[in-house]
Amino acid sequence: MADDADNERGQGPGSGGEGDRGGRNDNGDHSNPGKGGGHGDEDGPDRKIAILVNEKPVTVDDKQQTGMSIKQAAIAQSVQIQLDFVLSVERGGGKTDLIGDDQPIRVHKGDRFLAIPNDDNS
Template identity: 45%
Template sequence: MSTTSERQAPGHHGKPPVRIAVTVNDDPVILSEHRLSGAQIKSAAVEQGADLQIDFQLSVERGHHFDVVGDDEVITVHEHDKFVAVAADDNS
């Protein structure tokens, strides 16, 4: 499933497709669904030119800290969410 496709779910009756603006490593990324896995978020970011690789570890900002998002973990994405993806061996 592509996270960047402009499709409409059945029963939306002409409503515009969902467009959720987030950032991944300070790069703007548009997501088309509210519930996505970490792998889907990273894939969408890579497709849109964000500076990361698919095998990087993804985290989402929640208040004053970041929570790790696993590749298979599905989270609810909100407008203006901030994600950081770093190499698994990055000790910074």
């Protein structure tokens, strides 16, 4: 009888056997919130998205951001940067792209940003 209850909670065969982490989200559906097929952090404007700024975790409220909004969120969450810092995003393979303060950017869970002092002394 316990097997039937486990199957109803998504803990039966093939579910991973570790409670709700085995293929069921809090809404009771079995969609994959990760890659390829679910309702992860990239669906809808009201999802919190975890990124890194200078290797520190920062959560933003929406996938649509600007360079300034990322810096503001980082500062509000105690990352030691300033609004006039230069922001860049890591693209992989050792490549980075500069992000202007007013430049729109779509962020994804785990994106890595670097904010460094602007050394323009002109």
